[in-house]
Amino acid sequence: MVLAPKLHLRQTQSLVMTPQLLQSIKLLQMTHLELEHFLDAEIERNPLLERGEDNAEERAETWQNDPEPRENTAESISDRLDSSLENLFPDDPGTQERISSDLSAQWKSAGGNGLQGGSGTAFDLESTTAAIPTLRDHVNGQIALAFTDPAQLLIAHELADGLDEAGYLSLDTGELAQRVGAAREAINTVLSSCQTFDPPGIFARDLAECLALQLIAQDRYDPAMKAMVENLELLAKRDFRTLGRLCGVDAEDLADMLSEIRALDPKPGMAFSGGTADPVVPDIVVRAASDGSWAVELNPETLPRVLVNEPYYAQVSSQAREGERQFLSECLQSANWLARSLDQRAKTILKVASEIVRQQDAFLVHGVSHLRPLNLRTVAEAIGMHESTVSRVTVNKYMMTPRGTFELRYFFTSALGSASGGDAHSSESVRDRIRALIDAEKPSAVLSDDTLVDMLREEGIDIARRTVAKYREALNIPSSVQRRREKKMLAAAGTRA
Incomplete structure (x- = not known):
């Protein structure tokens, strides 16, 4: 076998990712805000790029008609403007009075009262907004009024530093006591005072304590409410029978208590989260x-x-x-x-x-x-x-x-098959149909997942029971057992009322 060099011509096609192609792909998936930031950076880097404005065409015509750059030298300026003091301030008294009156008229027309701009338009106070106070600023203002002892002030500020954005206390009081060198009783005393601050519910260590603080502020923290707050897991499971027995109330009183619980704020600190939600700008x-x-x-x-x-x-x-x-x-x-x-x-x-x-x-x-x-x-x-x-x-x-x-x-x-062999159904439309069926159910005939499957198949939608359960959970709809308990309790409360 002899090894010898040879020349071969081969023609192939391949896709090469050039920088320009990568840039086009990147631009395609950018949002309009990301695109604006990208263009600002490109305009800053490239002197030949500029923002297209209404007068851009007029500026382009000016560049074409007057390509020569204008020289703003000291000589040209002195030729155009006579800046001698004799011309600015002549010796004629009448001329000086006329100049003074003209300047006074210009000052009045320019808004010398401080409420108008240079163009004569009134200053709009509504166009200026104050900074939104944060939760920390709101709490520090109340701390300064509630405590005078330096040690208590130190502990209160340390507690305020441990607040999360929802208003909950995220630090351990035992670790705080060791860090500041104070007794745990002193920490709890300051914490108790801080838990009376506005808004009610801040400085709570869990959801139950947050709700209890709000009920105490409303003077509604009676033994029945205390029992309900201490058994929130039963409320989440909608086990109203056990919850009514622990609270010692009937169905009507339990329904009123549930209404009061739903009216409370589980995250009182979010009112000071700051910032405004920007509206979605459609493309x-x-x-x-x-x-x-x-x-x-x-x-x-x-x-x-x-x-x-x-x-x-x-x-x-x-x-x-x-x-x-x-x-x-x-x-x-x-x-x-x-x-x-x-x-x-x-x-x-x-x-x-x-x-x-x-x-x-x-x-x-x-x-x-x-x-x-x-x-x-x-x-x-x-x-x-x-x-x-x-x-x-x-x-x-x-x-x-x-x-x-x-x-x-x-x-x-995604597509869901048709039970009758027709066109497929959209999963989003099926979710909407499940929500509509559950909203229209009666307290005496709560629809189970199996019943929903049968009803959807009668409408020509081929769907499995686990898919119905998945869609129902995605819509935050409780199970049929929990819905039945809630509807029975509300119906009993309405009957007695």
């Missing part, structure tokens, strides 16, 4: 068209406006050196690629959203009961894209429809 807006179809549009508030400043590039590159010219060329190429990527991103989102609307037309007309089962592959094959591309588009993107605002992922649900 796609769906409206009913005049011809009976649906108009799918991109939300202009979430569309980034980025312009490539080509006049500035033409102006600077002609005077730049070799290294600077290469840097500007790279910036121009990067800016053009980013603009094309943003345009492609918008087109892809619009194409995927339009196909989702076409697939879920019945949902938009009739509601969640007509939501069709849908997967990523179906949409990808319909629009001629890869399944991974559709998956990236549907992440953290929202669609505003006449039925409400939904994440794009909401429209992709």
Whole structure:
């Protein structure tokens, strides 16, 4: 066998992940807030990128008509402005009085009273908001009024440091006593005073103590309530018969006590969590068209406006050196690629959203009961894209429809077979049907999971009992045994009332 070198020509195709392709993929799965931050960083790094504003076209025309830079030298400024003191302050008394009156009129028109801005518009006090006080600030203000002894102040502040965002005390009083060198009785004395602070329930060490503190503040912590708070596990199991026997009350009084317990706040400190919930800004807006179809549009508030400043590039590159010219060329190429990527991103989102609307037309007309089962592959094959591309588009993107605002992922649900051999049913529509059946049940005929299976199969939905139980638990609906106990107790209380 002879070994000899040979030359072979081979033609292959491969997918190379270029930096530009990685950037396009990254842009596709960004939310509009993440995209705004990304563009801010790119604009700061690339001098040829700028935000597209209403007057951007006017600035571009100005650059084209006046390409020469303006020289703001001291000589040019002195030519345009005569800044001699004689001209500013002439010796003529009449002229000085006229200048003084003009300045006084300008001061009045400029809002010299402090309540108006330089443009003459009134200062809006409602536009300024005070900082939201935190739970720590609220508690420290009460500590300063409740204690005067330095040792107690130290212990109270240490206890305040141990509060979590819900208002519960998360530290051990025994460890605190060792750390500050105080007796445990002194720690408990300060803690008892702190537990009387507003809002009622803070500085509690568990849920039972939190509810008890609130009931004490309302003067409703009688022996019956104490027995109920000490047996919250029975309340969670809805074992009202045992709970009524331990509390020594009948069904009517037990129902009133349950109403009082439900009115309490299990997390009193959350009122000082701070911050406001930002509303969801939809990326796609769906409206009913005049011809009976649906108009799918991109939300202009979430569309980034980025312009490539080509006049500035033409102006600077002609005077730049070799290294600077290469840097500007790279910036121009990067800016053009980013603009094309943003345009492609918008087109892809619009194409995927339009196909989702076409697939879920019945949902938009009739509601969640007509939501069709849908997967990523179906949409990808319909629009001629890869399944991974559709998956990236549907992440953290929202669609505003006449039925409400939904994440794009909401429209992709698994399918449940039909008992009659017809079309499959969406799992989300089945959940909605289970909720509706349970809401309509009577106290004398509470529906078990097996009964729900039979009723759904009569409606043409082939579903197993464990699936019904899983959907019911996902909807936070208790079992039939617990619902029966609660409905019987409420019915007995209503009868006696």
